[in-house]
Amino acid sequence: MSILRGLVADTRPLRNDHFRRLWIANIVTVIGAQLTIVAVPAQIYAMTGSSAWVGLTGLFGLVPLVVFGLWGGALADVFDRRTILVITTWGLIITSGLFWLQAAVGGIDGFGVWFLLGLFSVQQAFFAVNQPTRSAILPALLPAGLIPSAASLNMTVMSAGAIAGPLVGGALIPLLGYSWLYALDTVTLFATLWAVWGLPALAIEGAAAKVPGLRSVVEGFAYLRHHPVLLMSFVVDLVAMVFGMPRALFPEIAHLDFGGNEEGGMVFALLFAAIPAGAVLGGVLSGWVSRVERQGLAVIICILVWGVAMTGFGVAVFFSELDRPTMLAVALLCLAVGGAADMASAAFRTSMLLNAADDNVRGRLQGVFIVIVAGGPRVADVAHGSAAALVGTAVAAAGGGVLVIIGTVIAALVVPSFVRYRITRPAAA
Template identity: 75%
Template structure:
């Protein structure tokens, strides 16, 4: 069992433990907002296309500030950046609360607030990831990454379950307020960090040139570049979350805002990721990491095909197909967690401290930006072909695209983790 379950040794580090424990509280509040925003938009408009616009309004600031935030993280004290951006996230969550409490009901205001929130997120996350090798020993990085992913995904289960059930009871404003309050836990942990200056050559002025230098670094590391490409294929074509409100309402006969089916659909992928994270001890023993990523993404695509088929059959067997749909999402979540662990470990070990922030900026743009493109694509395609065909068709495109990518760059498939050779003595 010790080799199977997650490694908890990084929690012996005071700074990592405080951040990790704060995340347990903060991520639940954050996921309440993640659930509340699309649910409020769908409740006010009745349109998955409007829900899909959250992808567009989130993607642009995420790309701009994710890349620029990585450059900032390679130029300034990272503790200071985390304090400023965490405070900004608190302010935007409070603004969500105010608009809901006042009953403004303007979808464009919601989308603009979401864009501002994603701008702060885009600077915060690359910086937060870049500090990990500064506070955790190198040999414990894979374990630390797995612990972080597990907490994030566990919160992504609790948030949708609690939020989906409570939305019809207490409304949206209270969910936004909880998010605002819980973020103070992270702010407290960040304030207690030491100064986190940069090792190596630091650009005098973070800007476009600094961002380009970070992107150029990837050009010389095709394995890392391909890890981003296959993840984009998986997320852009295979993430159907923008369809969940409509599927829960029309496919599984839930209320127009929130409800049990809505909560189960939103929680299923994170539930699979948590199961995969709890039993992630095997990940560190895999040497053929490129091949493992390909297998995980193919499994993700197959799961989305199964999900789409279950949605298509919901009219005939509503309850059994809800169970099948949730199980397919759980399976996909477990596969995605393993893929993320492999890709993140590759990036952590390849990047020097002087460029780590910028590469983490690219990473967060890919990881978080892909699903936002998917929100737009799935929302638009569902309006034409229906939710079941959009979800299943996306899974087919994931499988086809991943196979094409693997054939085009066989060096990625052959990539093997290099382990240190023990001394002969």
């Protein structure tokens, strides 16, 4: 029993009332959010029949993520963080409602693909301000020793929703269409609004008195320049996501390589759900993360596992014509292994950022974090979509995994202090 207790997730952060409300609300909200994440590329692919067009969602999501992620992090270092969360949650509710409107009123032919991409950009702008603020409040709610466990719990919920969302969404798209998925996302966001409304005032220690601008963002980057371990935590994740995230290829792979429905269906849903399924399993068995002292080395190992898994996924796609059911199973297993590795990597990197940074720069560092975590895959969407048009989906996916391995090894050799980075294991609370 003691071994089992050491493996399963550490639930001590849930004893905090505010964290528990946010966590419970996420259980509902993240499922709806994932329905939209599935519906947007599926709707664009149905409009165009092209992975390159699906890949453009990466570009239209990346620009607002970069601009508003960095500026939003600066805002979170000046203004009350609860107020920011309330405003941006309303923004997400309104944009999700507009997704429903364009699907319900116009259907696929009533609105052009450019309208859908533009609306996606606006939604990502609100997301980019919301997420750095949401992460930056954790040290105000929890002691430092519980941050890795809280990060694992958050990722587990997000990943569980990312399983349920694609499975439900992929199955329902052919039956109900896109409008119902967008409507569910809109409704579930009210759970998050309830949770953030109940937070206490979250003023910032040492906050500047003026509205932040470009200089404030630059100061955040300057802070990183003098903390190479924190800087490298961003670099290695960027390598992993840009080169190794093949999700823009899922619609085409599901349809052409594994014989799925052109407009969604179960194969499409399984591909989207496999990475978060692995992350959920990794989160359930994440009791060990708070005991790891050599966090830098742990991040490197996790990203190398991710690279190997994505290479294996591409190989399985390449040989899909030999035995579709078997190769689909192998592909899903590789994606799941990658998801578990990514969950652990994110827990360690979040702990590094929140525990090592001063409170009056946490928002800006989380802004950079969300740009990397959410923006990196969007760069990958563009890169993989373009590469697939040239060399095919299998080569694009496998080649990306190989580049992850090479890039991570180079990063570890160039900055050995990151590999040597360790923390003192906190005493049990």
